[in-house]
Amino acid sequence: MFILHVRSTSEFSSCCDLETLAMMMVKTEAHLTFPLVYRLIELLLVLPVATAKTERAFSARNLEFCSEISGxxxxxxxxxxxxxAIFKGIDDGNILQYFESM
Structure with a gap:
């Protein structure tokens, strides 16, 4: 149904990538009619960023051994x-107290 809608609507003819398709879906309110398609496009747009951030974190911490330890x-x-940044603001004394009370 989504493909038929896009092919029959002239606004979508200028879409050449996922970013413009997502913006056009919001502009024409097609994201309300086809929420699962829109969610899939959102995930596809975010995936490279999320993957790159994870890869940088693993490289920076040199955590190749994570495959050998518990997940x-x-x-x-x-x-x-x-x-x-969040963990730098936590007092070490509070952490020690918490574990000592356990």
Whole structure:
């Protein structure tokens, strides 16, 4: 249905990539009619950025050994590295107190 709609609407004739297609869908409110198609396009547009950010984080931390350790522990380490600005604001004493109380 989406393909038929796009082919029959003249506004979409100028779309040559996913970015312009997404913008045209919002402009013509087709994103409301075809929400799953729009969501798929959004994910395709974000995927390269998300993949590159993850690759940079792994390279920066030299975490090739993550394949040898548990996935949860590796995920926790990556979270601490990627969100290091947040973790710098946490007092070490509070962390030690928390674990001592456990």
């Amino acid at each position: 949860e522990w590796c995920s926790d380490m990556m979270l601490c590295y990627v969100e290091k």
